[in-house]
Amino acid sequence: MDARYFNLPVQMFRLEQAPMSQSSLPRLGFIGAGRLARCLALSFSRAAYPVTAVASRSANSAVRLASQIEHCTAFDTPQQVVDAADIVFLAVPDDSIGSSAHTLRFDAAAAGAPGKALVHCSGASPVELLAPARAQGASIGGFHPLYLFSGELADSERIAGCSVTIEAEGALKEALTALAVALRCHPLTIPPGGRMLYHAAAHYAASFALCSLAECVALWRTLGFAEDDALRALLPMLAGTIETARDKGLPNALAGPVSRGDTGVVQKQLALLESLGGDHAALYGLLSRRAVELAERRANPPAAIDAISAAVEDSLSRSLNQAAAGASVK
């Protein structure tokens, strides 16, 4: 790949600044105009990168996104994006990455460009899905922001401070690193082959945090709480917990009966949840197992931690079988 566009210094911590002329920066294109593409395209453009082309499954999506970006054209086909950009982000659902990559032609002469790159933004899908582009001389890579995109404009500000996991080599790696910094994000690398485990684990800090809240909301609903009221009460507590974890680390941020060594409370809560049936006690038990592990990492674990662990394991041995058959409280 020609390094002309991509050997750029890491720069641009302030989105408002445009420290380089646009002509020295790679032209960026997007195939897919969904939640992630909307944020990245707008943010890169605000950081003075030329976002020149967008296409999507429906023309409406592409036109809507292109209309928000100066000098950006909404094209009818993904191939036109490849022809009009240097780095093309394939921002489509994961199941469509491989089939989309197969349809693209990287003819550098026809495109009038010295080099091309095709990049996807999935944390779970292998970069190898883009191999057809590499076989035609393009560079391929992964650019996975560790952020839950809502599709709203606020994403462009909220993404600052997040990390972006980059998988690429040589000049493209440098270019993607510069793009991550332009978003005011931290570039991150993972070992080869680690992508699926990395992504599966990251759910715990995003979607599964929501699932924990949903479990609380479901249980509180049996006490008469509406979801909105429950969330109004819970979200400040969650925000405070995150702040404490940031300040003190996970073991010292742990609160609740496991952290205090309140064996009786843990036993009674497990028994109550077992009596509800379904998978409530199993979920509580598995998370309590992790709480025990965190408490054990403290400089002074509670004296009752072994008794709590035994109560948790007892309950789990009963509830895990039941969980397989049980439904949650709706």
Ligand SMILES: NC(=O)c1ccc[n+]([C@@H]2O[C@H](COP(=O)([O-])OP(=O)(O)OC[C@H]3O[C@@H](n4cnc5c(N)ncnc54)[C@H](OP(=O)(O)O)[C@@H]3O)[C@@H](O)[C@H]2O)c1
């Ligand atoms: N959302 C997140 O929080 C997040 C976070 C990190 C990474 N990612 C990754 O980012 C990628 C995109 O996810 P997303 O959440 O932005 O998805 P999304 O909101 O569902 O948007 C997908 C976009 O792709 C378009 N599309 C679907 N099939 C297509 C095809 N065959 N050809 C061209 N365009 C097609 C859709 O078109 P229409 O608009 O016309 O329907 C839509 O604009 C995925 O790989 C995902 O894993 C997402």
